[in-house]
Amino acid sequence: MPGGALTTHACPLGKLGIGRPExxxxxxxxxxALWQRLAAAAPVAYDGYLANALTNLAALLIDPGRCEEAxxxxxxxxxxxxRLARDDPSQPADLATALSAHG
Known part of the structure; x- marks a missing residue:
């Protein structure tokens, strides 16, 4: 992941694991929000990261009962x-992850 994005991406799930869900x-x-801005500026580079962030956020929103947002x-x-899987044959595993989280 670019720059400090790995920390930004992994940190929320780590805090959830230590009892700090808020x-x-x-x-x-x-x-x-950061991935949305990056993806808007450079979709090819960042759309996959945005999809990951949306999947993670949706999963976190379901726990406090915010399904209408998730x-x-x-x-x-x-x-x-x-869309990414249509453009790149290496993407089906990520699509499967997103579908599993959505279901």
Whole structure:
């Protein structure tokens, strides 16, 4: 992942594992917003990362019962992953992950 993005991407899930779900959710929301800006500027480089961030955020939103917010994000992640899988044959595993999280 580019620059410090790995830390931004992994941190929310780590905080969830140590009992800090509110911080995990805030970090995931911030990371998703950053990936959205990056993907808007350079879609080829960042759309996959955005799809990952949306999948993670959707998963975190389901836990506090915010399904109405989680579902559109999960659907967008699946849509992005389907598009990426059409363009790049190495993407089906990521599509499968997004579909599993969405289901």
């Amino acid at each position: 911080e995990a959710l805030a970090d995931a929301e911030e990371a998703t 579902c559109p994000m999960a659907e967008k992640a699946v849509t992005e992953r389907r």
